[in-house]
Each structure stands twice: as structure tokens, then as C-alpha cells.
Amino acid sequence: MAVQSTSERAEFMRSLGRMYGLYTGGFLAFIILLAVMEQAGVSNRILGYLFVFFTLAVYGIIGIAMRTAEVSEYYVAGRRVPAFYNGMATGADWMSAASFVGMAGSLFLFGYDGLAWVLGWTGGFVLVSILVGPYLRKFGAYTVPDFMAFRYGGNFARFLAVIVLVCCSFTYVTAQIFGTGIIASRFLGMQFEIAVFAGLVGILLCAMLGGMRAVTWTQIAQYIVLIVAYLVPIVILSTKRYGIPIPELTYGQAIQEITAREQELVRTGLATLCTAANCGATTLKPHIQPFMNYTPLNFFGIIFCMMVGTASLPHILMRYFTTPSVREARVSVGWSLLFIFLLYFSAPAYAAFSKLEVYTNIIGRDITQLRPWLFTWGELGLIKVCGKDAINLDAAIAACKAIAGHPGVLRFQDFNINTDVIVLSTPEIAGLPYVISGLVAAGGLAAALSTADGLLLAIANALSHDIYYNMIQPLRSSRQWLIGLLIAVAVVALIFFLGAAPGPFGLEWRWWSLMGLGALVAVVAPLMRNATEIGRRLIMARALLLLVAVASAALASTRPSDILAMVGWAFSLAMAGNFPAIVLGIWWKRATTSGAIWGILAGWGICLFYLVTTRYFPQMGINYFGMTSLLNPETGQPLVDIAKIMADPQWMNQWPAVAANPLANRVGWFDLNNINCGLLGMPLGFLVMIVVSLMGKEPPKEMQALVDEIRKPRGRTVLQEKTT
Amino acid sequence: MQNSSDDVHWKRTTRLMLVHLFIWFFFGYIVHMFVNYLNQFTIPILKFPLGFYMAAQGSLIVFVVMLFVFAWQQDRIDRQHGVAEDD
Numbered sequence: 001m002a003v004q005s006t007s008e009r010a011e012f013m014r015s016l017g018r019m020y021g022l023y024t025g026g027f028l029a030f031i032i033l034l035a036v037m038e039q040a041g042v043s044n045r046i047l048g049y050l051f052v053f054f055t056l057a058v059y060g061i062i063g064i065a066m067r068t069a070e071v072s073e074y075y076v077a078g079r080r081v082p083a084f085y086n087g088m089a090t091g092a093d094w095m096s097a098a099s100f101v102g103m104a105g106s107l108f109l110f111g112y113d114g115l116a117w118v119l120g121w122t123g124g125f126v127l128v129s130i131l132v133g134p135y136l137r138k139f140g141a142y143t144v145p146d147f148m149a150f151r152y153g154g155n156f157a158r159f160l161a162v163i164v165l166v167c168c169s170f171t172y173v174t175a176q177i178f179g180t181g182i183i184a185s186r187f188l189g190m191q192f193e194i195a196v197f198a199g200l201v202g203i204l205l206c207a208m209l210g211g212m213r214a215v216t217w218t219q220i221a222q223y224i225v226l227i228v229a230y231l232v233p234i235v236i237l238s239t240k241r242y243g244i245p246i247p248e249l250t251y252g253q254a255i256q257e258i259t260a261r262e263q264e265l266v267r268t269g270l271a272t273l274c275t276a277a278n279c280g281a282t283t284l285k286p287h288i289q290p291f292m293n294y295t296p297l298n299f300f301g302i303i304f305c306m307m308v309g310t311a312s313l314p315h316i317l318m319r320y321f322t323t324p325s326v327r328e329a330r331v332s333v334g335w336s337l338l339f340i341f342l343l344y345f346s347a348p349a350y351a352a353f354s355k356l357e358v359y360t361n362i363i364g365r366d367i368t369q370l371r372p373w374l375f376t377w378g379e380l381g382l383i384k385v386c387g388k389d390a391i392n393l394d395a396a397i398a399a400c401k402a403i404a405g406h407p408g409v410l411r412f413q414d415f416n417i418n419t420d421v422i423v424l425s426t427p428e429i430a431g432l433p434y435v436i437s438g439l440v441a442a443g444g445l446a447a448a449l450s451t452a453d454g455l456l457l458a459i460a461n462a463l464s465h466d467i468y469y470n471m472i473q474p475l476r477s478s479r480q481w482l483i484g485l486l487i488a489v490a491v492v493a494l495i496f497f498l499g500a501a502p503g504p505f506g507l508e509w510r511w512w513s514l515m516g517l518g519a520l521v522a523v524v525a526p527l528m529r530n531a532t533e534i535g536r537r538l539i540m541a542r543a544l545l546l547l548v549a550v551a552s553a554a555l556a557s558t559r560p561s562d563i564l565a566m567v568g569w570a571f572s573l574a575m576a577g578n579f580p581a582i583v584l585g586i587w588w589k590r591a592t593t594s595g596a597i598w599g600i601l602a603g604w605g606i607c608l609f610y611l612v613t614t615r616y617f618p619q620m621g622i623n624y625f626g627m628t629s630l631l632n633p634e635t636g637q638p639l640v641d642i643a644k645i646m647a648d649p650q651w652m653n654q655w656p657a658v659a660a661n662p663l664a665n666r667v668g669w670f671d672l673n674n675i676n677c678g679l680l681g682m683p684l685g686f687l688v689m690i691v692v693s694l695m696g697k698e699p700p701k702e703m704q705a706l707v708d709e710i711r712k713p714r715g716r717t718v719l720q721e722k723t724t
Numbered sequence: 725m726q727n728s729s730d731d732v733h734w735k736r737t738t739r740l741m742l743v744h745l746f747i748w749f750f751f752g753y754i755v756h757m758f759v760n761y762l763n764q765f766t767i768p769i770l771k772f773p774l775g776f777y778m779a780a781q782g783s784l785i786v787f788v789v790m791l792f793v794f795a796w797q798q799d800r801i802d803r804q805h806g807v808a809e810d811d
Contacts, residue, residue: 105795115779126748252772334791
């Protein structure tokens with residue numbers, strides 16, 4: 001690692017400023033150019049393609065320009081990313097398709113209760129900064145499992161940490177690639193499955209070639225695109241409505257209007273209010289009233305799990321390994337949250353403006369006078385009127401006529417909107433030109449790609465650095481072969497059992513996967529043979545990255561449901577598995593190896609058990625583990641009638657339960673939503689870790705000295721001290 | 725290896741951590757427990773109900789400011805005990 005002098009660093013900052021300034025200017029010029037082209041009559045489809053392909057090309061070029069063959073560049077970008085820019089990169093790393101597209105939608109649907117996600121996904125950075133991040137930076141690890149291995153002396157702790165990491169990152173990355181597929185298919189008219197793999201190419205271009213270095217500089221570029229794309233439509237809308245271009249200030253007025261309109265709807269009989277006696281999907285829940293969608297336990301549970309999960313997610317923590325110093329790591333967390341805050345405090349404005357539009361211009365209108373922007377989304381099956389897709393005006397009228405006693409005026413319960421539409425449709429609601437819609441699509445894509453990049457890198461680094469370099473390579477060569485063979489057999493078996501679904505050209509997916517794997521081995525093996533020691537490690541990292549990416553794209557193309565829930569699970573799993581071991585490892589010298597191992601096993605184990613049981617084997621949970629139905633937060637009644645469903649063999653004998661199973665995700669202990677499984681896991685993890693640690697012998701003096709070193713920013717990283 | 729200055733450094737670091745953890749807990753949870761009470765008040769001019777505003781913006785602003793203040797305070801402690809990195 002090159003140590004930079006102060007003047008060198010200042011020069012570096014200046015040149016970065018020039019580069020990204022130029023880039024931002026170029027991006028704005030590009031938008032204006034496309035706006036002019038639109039006026040000149042270029043079709044929407046072509047504008048959409050130009051947007052997506054130009055931004056992808058830029059990310060690809062940055063990725064290629066920043067390719068590297070140096071280990072420290074590949075894993076931690078040479079540790080010279082300034083705090084400000086690392087903050088931007090973290091922002092892009094953090095904000096995913098769920099934040100960009102999904103968050104405003106949840107706020108629209110849940111009102112106040114949706115703010116649990118906003119709070120949870122911001123407050124966690126406080127924990128990162130004061131408890132974890134800077135200390136890991138001082139430690140000087142390449143990956144989070146690196147820290148676990150050194151602190152809890154041994155490869156077993158490393159191995160557990162890798163499993164936790166792969167498990168939560170893989171859940172998360174699948175949701176991102178899924179989001180990429182949705183955006184690409186919606187705006188480019190591609191087939192969903194093809195769009196998933198097209199998005200994958202964009203991701204791989206940069207993560208594969210240059211590792212952390214390329215990902216960092218690309219993520220900064222992606223942050224600029226995504227924040228411009230998120231703010232432009234809403235700023236214009238706010239200016240049009242209230243004459244002030246700061247939507248975050250003006251939407252208070254919109255909320256007041258929403259509340260007034262809600263009361264009017266109820267008074268005129270256009271909507272039924274959600275009450276303790278009757279509350280469900282067709283009743284109106286006032287926007288600002290709390291705890292109608294989540295019980296207080298689940299509301300605060302989500303906040304807590306998302307916050308603690310933030311401080312445990314490896315792909316976020318490893319971003320702070322790239323700063324030049326511990327001091328900059330701390331400042332960098334501040335910048336990260338500032339950049340994230342810009343998007344998160346605008347999301348409720350999106351929700352409020354959309355809701356006002358729906359409540360004033362859709363509900364209460366004569367069906368014959370519905371606004372035309374509805375139908376572009378109705379065609380895609382995302383907006384329903386009177387229970388049918390609102391393809392066009394005639395279809396909507398016909399659907400409502402079919403309902404007995406329909407007044408001819410659209411009522412609250414007649415209208416259904418998919419929450420993903422909220423952000424994507426705002427440009428149309430505001431009557432803005434198509435170029436803005438294209439911009440929003442490019443922004444959503446940037447959000448999904450940047451997060452997927454970071455996640456894939458975290459997984460691949462853990463596999464190559466921790467598993468291959470630190471665990472397999474040191475073994476004698478005969479045992480290396482044995483372990484290699486075992487892994488290969490396991491992978492092939494897994495593919496064989498899971499990949500039975502029919503794939504393209506009449507061939508099942510498992511054959512496609514095996515052929516791809518064979519091709520990969522054929523390319524990698526000769527390269528490995530001729531490469532140097534360091535070269536081998538990087539080739540291994542890239543090959544594994546490719547493998548993981550393709551696997552998650554394959555999973556995403558099967559459309560596992562609900563993105564928000566999947567992301568929530570990833571946070572809870574990370575929290576239960578990592579948080580106690582990392583925090584106690586830094587803050588409590590007495591924490592021992594066996595304490596950490598048992599703590600991880602118990603905490604992470606219970607979280608995983610709760611998740612898997614409630615999602616996939618709810619019958620088992622009810623029969624053997626005393627689980628009961630979750631309750632409706634407003635009425636306090638059970639969500640499902642368990643006795644009735646248990647009597648129905650269709651649902652009872654379904655192993656594992658599919659998403660449509662009425663029991664899936666609706667049973668549990670203490671009325672606890674399975675997103676919050678970390679709430680069971682983390683306390684148990686802490687408890688077990690402390691008890692087992694106290695039962696064993698105090699850790700050796702050298703280990704305690706190492707912890708002292710982590711606590712002092714001055715000096716070289718702990719890993720450097722140990723290796724020289 | 726461990727001397728008394730380092731001990732004091734760690735004590736002050738721990739105290740700073742606890743103070744910030746408390747502020748974090750207050751604005752992350754306690755404030756929002758009183759949302760119904762706070763919603764009775766409306767912020768003048770902006771017209772937000774106070775309880776809603778705290779969850780949508782208020783707490784977030786506190787978190788951002790807090791992080792920069794923390795970075796500054798911790799750095800000051802590190803410098804006073806001679807364990808800060810060279811500039």
C-alpha cells in the first residue's frame with residue numbers, strides 16, 4: 001500500500017473533483033440532448049434504449065479502465081478512497097431497487113407505518129460508526145470473516161462467518177437482480193428472463209475486472225445518476241403544485257390535504273374507515289395514523305432489525321475498509337448517511353403526492369373520466385380498477401358495470417395499484433415528457449446494479465480470500481485435491497437436484513448449468529496453471545464471482561415473490577449471525593473463541609429456523625413448535641383461521657409451502673413477523689456468547705493486546721503488524 | 725503495552741459511545757412511542773403533524789448531524805491521548 005503525502009492526497013481529491021464534475025455535467029448534457037431529440041420526434045422506445053445503454057456503457061468503461069491485478073487494489077481499492085467519495089459509493093451500494101422503486105410504494109400503502117423502513121435504513125449508520133466500522137478499518141481486514149478468524153483464532157470462526165455472509169448477501173443480491181429484470185423489461189420491452197441476464201452483464205463488466213477498485217469508482221458514477229433521477233421528477237412536481245422546488249418541505253401541505261380528503265371520502269361513503277371491528281385490504285387507513293399495518297412490536301422490531309442489520313452487513317462494512325485512515329472511515333460514515341438521507345427523506349414526498357393524486361383525481365371521479373396515465377400501467381397489469389386490469393377506459397367501465405349496485409363513481413375499494421408504480425409513474429402524473437421517465441428508469445437500474453455489484457463482490461471475496469486462499473490453499477496438495485473434489489461433487493449434485501426446471505431450447509436448466517460450469521473450468525484451469533500465486537487468487541475470485549452471479553440470476557428469473565421481505569430477511573440474518581461476535585470482539589476483551597462460535601450458532605440458528613419454518617413449513621411450526629397465527633394489528637383478530645386451513649389437505653400437505661399458501665409468513669411466536677427474526681436471534685446470540693465466554697478461560701494475552709491495538713487509530717493496521 | 729493514558733482514552737471513548745447510543749435510542753425509538761401525542765401538534769408553515777415529521781425527517785436529520793459530531797468528538801479524544809493518526 002502506497003502511503004500518500006498530504007499534498008498528493010489534495011491533488012488526488014482535486015482530480016477526482018474534476019473528473020466527477022465533468023461526468024455530472026456530461027450526464028446533464030446527455031439528458032438535455034435526449035429531451036431535444038424527443039421534441040424532434042424520436043420515439044419513446046429509442047429514448048429508453050439510449051438511456052439504459054449509454055449509462056451501462058459508462059459504467060462498463062469505468063470498470064474496464066479501473067481493472068487491476070494487484071491484491072490490495074482488488075480487495076480494498078488500495079485503501080485510498082477519500083471519505084466524501086466513499087460516502088457516495090456507500091450510498092449507491094446501500095440504496096437498492098427496494099429503496100429506489102419500492103420504498104415510496106410502501107409509504108403510499110402503509111402511510112406512517114412505512115416509515116419504519118425509512119428509520120431503520122438510516123439509523124443503522126450510527127451503530128456502524130460508533131461500534132464497528134472504524135475498528136474494523138484499523139484491524140485492516142480484506143473481508144469481515146478475516147476479522148472473525150483473527151479475533152477468534154481459527155478457521156472455524158472464519159468458516160461460520162463466510163456461511164453467514166454468503167447466506168444474507170445471496171438473499172439480498174437475488175432481490176437486486178430481480179429488480180434489474182423488472183425495470184429492464186418494463187422500459188425496454190424485453191422478456192423478463194432475458195432482461196435479468198442482460199442486467200447481469202452490466203454488473204459483471206465492472207465487478208469482475210477490477211474488484212473493489214472498479215466497483216468503487218463505478219458506484220460513485222451510479223450514485224450521481226440515481227440521485228438526479230430520483231429528485232428531478234419530484235422537484236418539478238413540487239414546483240408545479242406549490243411553487244417551491246423543495247418537495248421535502250411542501251409535502252406537509254399535501255399530507256394535510258390527504259387527511260382532509262380521507263375524511264371527506266368516508267363522509268360521502270366512497271370509502272369505509274378501518275376500525276377495530278372491520279379492517280382489511282378494502283378499508284381506508286388514514287395516512288398519518290400509526291400502527292394500523294404493523295403492531296407496535298413489529299413496527300419497532302423492523303426499525304431495530306434494519307438498524308442493527310446495517311451494522312452487520314458485510315458488503316456495507318467492507319466499504320469502510322477502503323478509506324485511507326480510521327479518521328476518514330468515521331467521517332465517511334457521516335457522508336454516507338447524508339447521501340442516503342437525500343433519497344430517503346424525499347421518498348415520503350413521492351408517496352404523499354401520489355396519494356393525493358389518487359384520492360382527488362381518481363377516487364370519487366365518474367368512471368368515464370379516468371385520467372389516461374392509468375392505462376399505460378393497467379396494460380402491464382399493475383393498476384386494477386374494479387378488480388380487473390385497467391387496460392383502457394372501456395375495460396374499466398365494463399368491469400365496474402359488472403359489479404352489482406356500483407354507483408358509477410370510483411370508490412376506494414375499486415382501485416388497486418401495485419406499489420412499484422408510485423415512483424415510476426410520477427413523471428406521467430406530473431405530465432412531464434418521456435425523457436424524465438427514461439431518466440427514472442436509468443436511476444432505478446443504477447440503484448439495482450450498484451447494490452448487486454457490492455454484494456457479489458462481498459460474496460466472491462469471501463469465497464476466494466477466505467475459503468480458497470486462507471483455508472484450502474494452505475493444505476497439503478493431496479488434501480487440496482480431496483476438498484476440491486468434494487466441493488465439485490456437492491455443487492454438481494446441488495445443480496442436478498435444483499435445476500430440474502425446463503430451460504431454453506427444450507433443455508433442462510441443470511444441463512445448461514453443467515455445460516456452463518464445464519466451460520468455466522475449461523477456461524480457468526489452464527489460466528490457473530500458468531499464473532503466479534497472486535494471479536491465481538484473483539483468477540479464482542473472478543471465476544467464483546461469475547458463478548455466484550449466474551446462480552443468483554437463475555434464482556431471480558424464477559421470480560421469488562416480495563422484494564421487501566427478502567431484503568428484510570437478509571438484514572435479520574446478518575444481524576443474528578454477525579452483530580454479537582463483531583461488537584463483543586471489539587468491545588469485550590473477555591470474549592472467547594468458543595463463546596463466539598456458540599453465539600453465532602445459537603443466534604443465527606434460531607433466526608434461520610424461525611424464518612424457514614414460518615415461510616416454508618408453517619404446518620410443522622404449528623404442530624410441533626407452538627406457533628400461532630399472526631394478528632391483524634387493528635382488530636386484534638388472527639390473520640388466518642388455522643383450524644380451517646389445517647383441515648384442508650391442499651395446504652396442509654404442501655411441503656414446502658408456496659407463496660400462495662395462506663399459512664406462509666402468517667404464523668409465528670409472540671405475533672412476531674418473520675422479517676424480525678433477528679429480534680429472537682441477536683439477544684440469544686449475545687446471551688450464549690457471554691455465558692460460554694465466561695465459562696471458559698480468559699483469551700490469551702496476545703489476543704487482548706491485539707484488541708487494544710484495534711482500539712487505537714494510530715499506527716499500522718493490526719494485520720500488517722502480524723504479517724511483517 | 726497498556727498504559728494509563730490508553731486506559732483513560734478507552735474510558736472516554738466508551739463514555740462517548742454510550743452518550744451517542746442513548747441519543748440514537750431516543751430518536752430511533754422513544755420519540756416514536758409518543759407519535760399519537762405528538763401528532764396533535766402541527767409544525768407551523770410546513771403543516772406537518774409533528775409525530776409524522778419526526779419519523780419522516782426529524783430523526784433522520786438528527787442521525788446525520790450526530791455522525792459528523794461523533795467523528796469530530798472521537799477525533800478530539802484520540803488527539804488528546806496521542807493515539808490519532810498523522811494528518
